[in-house]
Amino acid sequence: MAADKTTPKYVLVEDYLRNQIKKNRISDRLPGERALAAELGFSYMTVRKAVENLVNEGLLYKVPTKGTFIADQKANKTRTRTIGYFLDSRIAGGLSSPYYSMIFNAIEKQATRQGYSLVYFSDSSDSNLQMILQKLDGVIASSFLRIENLIQQMKAIVPVVAIDNSVADKTIPSVIVDNFNAQIQSVDYLCSLGHQHIGFMTGLEDSDAGKNRYAGYKSGLIKQGIEVDPALVFRGNYTFGSGVSGAQYFLELEQRPSAIICANDSMALGAISKLHQEGLEVPADMSIVGFDDIDIARQITPPLTTVSVPIDEIASCAFNMLTSLIEGRTLENRHVALEAHLVARGTSREPAKSEVTA
Amino acid sequence: MAADKTTPKYVLVEDYLRNQIKKNRISDRLPGERALAAELGFSYMTVRKAVENLVNEGLLYKVPTKGTFIADQKANKTRTRTIGYFLDSRIAGGLSSPYYSMIFNAIEKQATRQGYSLVYFSDSSDSNLQMILQKLDGVIASSFLRIENLIQQMKAIVPVVAIDNSVADKTIPSVIVDNFNAQIQSVDYLCSLGHQHIGFMTGLEDSDAGKNRYAGYKSGLIKQGIEVDPALVFRGNYTFGSGVSGAQYFLELEQRPSAIICANDSMALGAISKLHQEGLEVPADMSIVGFDDIDIARQITPPLTTVSVPIDEIASCAFNMLTSLIEGRTLENRHVALEAHLVARGTSREPAKSEVTA
DNA sequence: GGATTAAAGTGCTATATAGCACAAATACAA
DNA sequence: TTGTATTTGTGCTATATAGCACTTTAATCC
Numbered sequence: 001m002a003a004d005k006t007t008p009k010y011v012l013v014e015d016y017l018r019n020q021i022k023k024n025r026i027s028d029r030l031p032g033e034r035a036l037a038a039e040l041g042f043s044y045m046t047v048r049k050a051v052e053n054l055v056n057e058g059l060l061y062k063v064p065t066k067g068t069f070i071a072d073q074k075a076n077k078t079r080t081r082t083i084g085y086f087l088d089s090r091i092a093g094g095l096s097s098p099y100y101s102m103i104f105n106a107i108e109k110q111a112t113r114q115g116y117s118l119v120y121f122s123d124s125s126d127s128n129l130q131m132i133l134q135k136l137d138g139v140i141a142s143s144f145l146r147i148e149n150l151i152q153q154m155k156a157i158v159p160v161v162a163i164d165n166s167v168a169d170k171t172i173p174s175v176i177v178d179n180f181n182a183q184i185q186s187v188d189y190l191c192s193l194g195h196q197h198i199g200f201m202t203g204l205e206d207s208d209a210g211k212n213r214y215a216g217y218k219s220g221l222i223k224q225g226i227e228v229d230p231a232l233v234f235r236g237n238y239t240f241g242s243g244v245s246g247a248q249y250f251l252e253l254e255q256r257p258s259a260i261i262c263a264n265d266s267m268a269l270g271a272i273s274k275l276h277q278e279g280l281e282v283p284a285d286m287s288i289v290g291f292d293d294i295d296i297a298r299q300i301t302p303p304l305t306t307v308s309v310p311i312d313e314i315a316s317c318a319f320n321m322l323t324s325l326i327e328g329r330t331l332e333n334r335h336v337a338l339e340a341h342l343v344a345r346g347t348s349r350e351p352a353k354s355e356v357t358a
Numbered sequence: 359m360a361a362d363k364t365t366p367k368y369v370l371v372e373d374y375l376r377n378q379i380k381k382n383r384i385s386d387r388l389p390g391e392r393a394l395a396a397e398l399g400f401s402y403m404t405v406r407k408a409v410e411n412l413v414n415e416g417l418l419y420k421v422p423t424k425g426t427f428i429a430d431q432k433a434n435k436t437r438t439r440t441i442g443y444f445l446d447s448r449i450a451g452g453l454s455s456p457y458y459s460m461i462f463n464a465i466e467k468q469a470t471r472q473g474y475s476l477v478y479f480s481d482s483s484d485s486n487l488q489m490i491l492q493k494l495d496g497v498i499a500s501s502f503l504r505i506e507n508l509i510q511q512m513k514a515i516v517p518v519v520a521i522d523n524s525v526a527d528k529t530i531p532s533v534i535v536d537n538f539n540a541q542i543q544s545v546d547y548l549c550s551l552g553h554q555h556i557g558f559m560t561g562l563e564d565s566d567a568g569k570n571r572y573a574g575y576k577s578g579l580i581k582q583g584i585e586v587d588p589a590l591v592f593r594g595n596y597t598f599g600s601g602v603s604g605a606q607y608f609l610e611l612e613q614r615p616s617a618i619i620c621a622n623d624s625m626a627l628g629a630i631s632k633l634h635q636e637g638l639e640v641p642a643d644m645s646i647v648g649f650d651d652i653d654i655a656r657q658i659t660p661p662l663t664t665v666s667v668p669i670d671e672i673a674s675c676a677f678n679m680l681t682s683l684i685e686g687r688t689l690e691n692r693h694v695a696l697e698a699h700l701v702a703r704g705t706s707r708e709p710a711k712s713e714v715t716a
Numbered sequence: 717g718g719a720t721t722a723a724a725g726t727g728c729t730a731t732a733t734a735g736c737a738c739a740a741a742t743a744c745a746a
Numbered sequence: 747t748t749g750t751a752t753t754t755g756t757g758c759t760a761t762a763t764a765g766c767a768c769t770t771t772a773a774t775c776c
Contacts, residue, residue: 032725043760044763049759064727064768094459095453102454118477119475131439276634295451295454299628301631366728366729390755407729423738423739
């Protein structure tokens, strides 16, 4: 390699490697540092310095004891060691929603532990996205049907991992919960206590999570030989207020359910609040089951029976998948469905006697 | 310098230098690399590697042939149009705390509107702070006594505005609420309904906000000619669970208060939950007043009587102060105290008759 | 054919040594 | 006192060498 008096040798090595990569003469893994030094006629430490600079640029990545690899082209973007969490601004309450704030806390814990900063963003205007995505190495997005186009836009610029719901475009990795089977557990549990007349408050309609929870409720009833009664279904929207409205609805039915399954904890808490206001006792007069297992669910008296979503596992899994993508690696499993389990606490018991004999 | 088997020597040198800089033992220029190597007993190249890493972090800068200097981190910063919100990781629940998530939502709205990204961070380790602050133009910090040193560290690097509590160092701008007078309003209102026996649940002890709310409670009573009874004060910590415990405490008193003022809404909700569980009605049997006005406070049945903190105004004010500082302007008013007002809703009424005649 | 051991390959840390180009400090001569 | 030359100090580039911890590959043995 022709030496140049003014250019440092390590810069010459950098330029040579950049050129090899650009011309696809190296396409996966570099020769080892010692071999490269021998091949180019420079010292081992000079070659190491050049390779390290290319790593810092994002062109290469190193795996100790395994080798030095070409980074995915998308990873050629200037690394900022910052990721983003996107929660659409149309979600009621944004991060004031207890579930999303738990998710966010968990992601922040992972990010901090591995030396990343975490940006929160919710505005979906093109200009805002462009501006923010320039600063990010990748995004974890709480996904809904309504934002699939947004997720496509993000994906064109940075790696994206979807959580809560997967995306129609299956090239986008996702971490979700098996809502369907988790909701069946709630039905099974209530039936095991003797409940036959079980109401359901739905979540949002444009989310697979919401749909799957509802499907799990119906499937669970059918499995128990109980006919699905549309009158026992109230359309909620995951908010405390809609839980209050839902309880009101069920109380006004001629034949009240003896238990209500809510598609999330906020609605369950709203329902309990309303029942108390009407002089009913939980679970003596009506059993309530939630979903998510937010902090308050454990703290109320009695503590809420609910499906516990593995928040830390979702965050950890999504984060690790994202950093793998950022570093140019491919994922072994692009779609992960984690299990959630029912936790029986104090807001459920066998139906009041009058309900059973009726 | 004590060697550690697992920590690379160059990292030990980094930490040593960071520490020297933090303690102002080096304030302008470092000793030369050869001298430093001799002083510390490590090799020249090891010291060079450490110094280079600190240069990459933004702590130092080198001038070939002249030396290595402490970076004036404010002046040298590249603008990123990103601000940070800091909430110490020791705050229970982090952003799952309804008040802080509302604050965060409001800051995010301001930031997005004015073309800024928002990073959330809670970890206070030196390395994390250094790494994150490099990326930020400024910080809004929810302040407590325990993090005053942290705020000093941040201030050395970026402009900082404190919210919730001001800082002993009055050069640091702040936006707070007039907790004292707001809490007096709660006492006045309950007295106007006929309450004479009023309990209080305190917030955190290391916050001026908590102290001022408690001071307002006492001052309000004295103003009404009511003696302050220490038995009517329960030490809470702003959590729902401590509200439950507080209600338990008051119920066990020989002479129960007819009303309870809670230093925040989460404790108020916990108290209500417990009272319902014990078969008492709010406000028929006991009146409850909160502080903050979180979303759920309006949604429960009956809706909570509470002091409404002007969240959007706090966020807007703090954000505008911060961007002024970022842009190099000085502030007309460095310390802003906003008013909060009591909102009388459904959890308060005149005491039950038996309480009045007793 | 499978298990075990040894060898080779990988990036990583660390040190010693040498000399470059340049700036600042010091010594000396006019 | 000023100008010039020399010395010292600064970060920079470069190389050689050594060994660590771990992974992969090859050789050997049963």
